[in-house]
Amino acid sequence: MPRIELGSYVEDFITWLLRAIPGVLDAISAVVTAITDALTLALTGPPFWIWIPVLALAALLVRGVGLAVYTLLAFLLISSLDLWAETMETLAVVLVAAVIATAVGVPLGIWAARKRAASAVLRPILDFMQTTPVFVYLIPAVFFFGIGAVPGVVATTIFAIPPAVRLTELGIRGVDPEVVEAAHAFGAHPRQILREVQLPMALPSIMAGINQVIMLALSMVVVAGLAGAGGLGTVVVSAVTQLDIAAGFEGGLAVVLLAIFLDRITAGLAQRPLTGYWTKLRNRQSAPATARPATEPTPAAAPAAG
Helix, strand or coil, X not given: CCCCCHHHHHHHHHHHHHHHCHHHHHHHHHHHHHHHHHHHHHHHCXXXXXXXXXXXXXXXXHCCHHHHHHHHHHHHHHHXXXXXXXXXXHHHHHHHHHHHHHHHHHHHHHHHHHCHHXXXXXXXXXXXXXXXXXXXXXXXXXXXXXXXXXXXXHHHHHHHHHHHHHHHHHHHHCCCHHHHHHHHHCCCCHHHHHHHHHHHHCHHHHHHHHHHHHHHHHHHHHHHHHHCCXXXXXXXXXXXXXXXXXXXXXXXXXXXXXXXXXXXXHHHHHCCCCCCHHHHHHHHHHHHHHCCCCCCCCCCCCCCCC
């Protein structure tokens, strides 16, 4: 059987694409570089003793005392390992990639939930994206954008999109049809139904998708260290190439601690109701306004007829 030169066709297409849209690629590179550098500067500029209380406070408000204590101890340990700057660089890349992947994936999930044809088209594409080895994403990314943080962000974003699409579609399709029919009966516009009924009821599933986006982005960022993305990925890759067990363990431990923090934060945001102090404070503020008096005054008795 003759061999099909499929790989060469893909290579020719990528080469043509690189020549056809150089301005678009340069614009994407400039925007991603500016956003990533700005966020990295914001995270690495202030010293660790400023950021750690802020992160612990965010954990306290979202999830409670347990996560706040974990956040404090985990980031103090990361700082003691002299990996604070690398961890913040990794966090910046993860946040940028997760925001872009969510901004692309959630609308696609809404489209797939509302259109069966769109779901049928997107399903094999998402299957292909999820089963492609992670290293394969780096090849066209480096080819288009060179070495640095940009190919790492682009490859991470593409790798992390599928769960946002799938879980958004699953959440919207899981909304009770009777609720949607009731909204239709009251004359609600389809956009109103989506905005005020389906999206709020599908929020836990959507937040679970965002949680998976962040976890996949964090796992891909380490691989993106091969493309010069920086952060903890570079630490781990350098340790592997030099067979440095100590540096590899410390870099891997920092990745695990950061992953647990991000996972618990997004899981806390997905819960309904939230379990953190922010919700408790809101409930305390709203309780007096909604509370009804324990005893209601009874109307005065009418005088008896003489």
